Amino acid sequence: MAFEGWLVVLTALAAGTVSVLAAIGFLRLWDGHRAGAAIRLRGDRLEPRLQPMVFLFRDRRLVDATAPARALLSRVAGPDDDWAKLQQWIGPRFPDLEGNLERISRTGRIDIQGNCGTGTAALRMTVEDLGQSLLRIAVTDPEADHAGIVVDSMSQQAMEEELDLLRRALDQTPMLVWRQDADERVTWANAAYLRRAEARVDGELGWPLPRLLDTPKPVPGAGTATRRAALDDNGIVSWYDCHSHRIGDQTMMFALPADAAVRAERSLREFVQTLTKTFADLPIGLAIFDRQRNLQLFNPALIDLTGLPTGFLTARPTLFDLLDKLRELRMVPEPKDFRSWRQQMANLESAAATGHHAETWSLPGGQTYRVTGRPHPDGAVAFLFEDITSEVSLTRKFRAELLLGAHVLDGIEDALVVFAPNGQALIHNQAYRSLWGDKAETLAAAIDQWEAKIAAGPGFEALRARLTGGADDARDSGAMVGPDGSLLGWSVLRLNGGRLMLRFHGPEAMRDGVAADIDSISDLVSAVGAD
Known part of the structure; x- marks a missing residue:
């Protein structure tokens, strides 16, 4: 009887223990269900951000793509063709892409490991041939697989805005900017470079991009290398100042338009050559x-x-x-x-x-x-x-001849003076200075000087009329009273260039023309005799 009682007690304890354990298990199961629902809810919210980048092409035409893949194509600047945009983005990261794609028809699936770019992780691309000309391309980051990394929205927005600003600035700049790898293959280029490359390539532009300029190679430890290079585009030559700067195993190239500088240098060089030829002659x-x-x-x-x-x-x-x-x-x-x-x-x-x-x-x-x-x-x-x-020597000779002429004039006994067409007194001799004093500067001043030294008479008035043109029948010779009261003859000779030479001489040198003037001579003799 006692044993049965103990058995009932033990059975009740076991049933209670089982009930408690079942209740605890249920509660834990319920909490796990709620946590799983929360994780699934969070996963549903994060799913768009953690979706893989997958492209589906048929005959190189986009059929479908995940949201990140479409967002990537929308941000790539270039032609409207989606396949070309994808090549533009993938080409610098996966070398020899075209050669790998040719093997897809034999293998059905290829995995390509990309280059490690500056500031980014190495990417992996998986290409699968699904048949019926369908090609599935998936791009993943091996280091981010199953990591569930979520970027803060404000930081992501700030980075996207800065990236958009930098992209627009590089695409709108007139200079050519591109990047080369260690094998001098172009792995990235801005819009200006792409436009020049498209103009030189027939058909679609593939990767790696063609090299347009013979650029300088940076010297290790020397910083930036500079060189001027020419780009011939259908006979039109454009000049650029190329600067290279090494960043890791990549080289950034900058080509600034230098057409204006080249034209200025060419003009300066031609001008210097012209001056040199002129100076040489x-x-x-x-x-x-x-x-x-x-x-x-x-x-x-x-x-x-x-x-x-x-x-x-x-x-x-x-x-x-x-x-x-x-x-x-x-x-x-x-x-x-x-x-x-x-x-x-x-x-x-x-x-x-x-x-x-x-x-x-x-x-x-x-x-x-x-x-x-x-x-x-x-x-x-x-x-x-x-x-x-x-x-x-010529000046000295001319001066000597002038001095000789002056000496010859001074050796003539007659007083001589020459007037220019405007009345300016040009030359005179020593006899003139002895007779009338210092030379007057003009004809009018000379007439006043003569009149002041002698009394006006018929002979002087005839001379005045001849020199000033006051009478139509003026004579070229005559006689008048001299400064000392003696008889003085005068004669006017017309020289070339409109100049006039006036000559004063004594009575013994008076020419027949003057002596023929009986009235004038009689008046002068009477005047002299009266004195």
């Missing part, structure tokens, strides 16, 4: 010195005039070295001492630098040079060496 020696007074430009006439060696001039000597060399060649004025000569050359340099300056050098060899200094922009100075020996 000048008989004047030219030497241009920069602000440090080093010789920068000279012409052949400088060598001919000074005898300076060509090798000396091409070595770009300084101004004072050139002057010292000229002194050695005895092509400068012989100075009293070296110090005074040095000071004279220093004065020449300073005067030429501040303004127009000219000197005449009488050389020991008998030549005469005119040295002219002119300031140039940016502190430069130019010197011109001109041989004026013949000019100086």
Whole structure:
């Protein structure tokens, strides 16, 4: 009886224990169901973000794609063809894509491991042939598989906005920007590069992109390399200043349009060539010195005039070295001492630098040079060496002839004076100065001077009428009372160029024409006798 009681108690305890364990298990099962529902709900919410990037093509035309795949195609700039856009994005990341796609017909499935780009993980692409010309392409990130990584929405938006800004800036810039790998294959390019590449390629543009320019290779440790390169597009040549910068095993290339700079340099070069040809034909020696007074430009006439060696001039000597060399060649004025000569050359340099300056050098060899200094922009100075020996000789000869003519005129006893057509007094001789005093500057002043020294009479009025044109029947000769009261004859001779020569002579030299004027002579004789 007691045993049965204990059995009932044990049975009740076991039933209670089982009930408690069942209740605990149920509760745990219920909590697990709720947690699983929450995880599934969260997974449903995250599913669009964690969807794989899958493309489905039929004969290279997009049939279907996942949301991330469509978002990728919408962000790729380029042609409207989806297959070309996918190639543009995949090409830089998966080398020899076309060769791998040719094997798909034999293998049915290929897995391609992509390159590891800067700041991104290595991608993996799986291509499957589904038959009926269907091609399934899946792009995955092996490091992100089953990771469930979710980016903060605000950070993602900020990164997308910055990425869009950078993409638009690079696509709108007029310069060509692209990236090359270690094998010099183009792995990325901006819109300007793509447009130039499309214009040069017949048909569709594939990857890797063609190289348009012969770009410089960056030197390790030297930073950026620069080179100017030309792009020939159907006979139209465009010039670019190419800059290369290495980033890891990739090289970023920047090509800035340089057409304006090339045109300016070509114009400057042609202008310099024109000036050089002009300077070469000048008989004047030219030497241009920069602000440090080093010789920068000279012409052949400088060598001919000074005898300076060509090798000396091409070595770009300084101004004072050139002057010292000229002194050695005895092509400068012989100075009293070296110090005074040095000071004279220093004065020449300073005067030429501040303004127009000219000197005449009488050389020991008998030549005469005119040295002219002119300031140039940016502190430069130019010197011109001109041989004026013949000019100086001609001037001296002309002056000697003038002096001889003056001496001949002074040796004539008659008083002579010549007037220009405008009445200006040109020349006179010593006899004229002795008779009338200093020469008057004009004909009118001379007439007043004569009238002041003599009393007006018939002979003088006839002279006045002849010189001023006051009478139509004016005579070319006559007689009048001279300053000393004696009889004085005069005659007017017309010279070439409208000039007039007036001659005063004594009674013994009076010509027959004057003596024939009996009335005038009688009046003059009476006037003289009365005195």
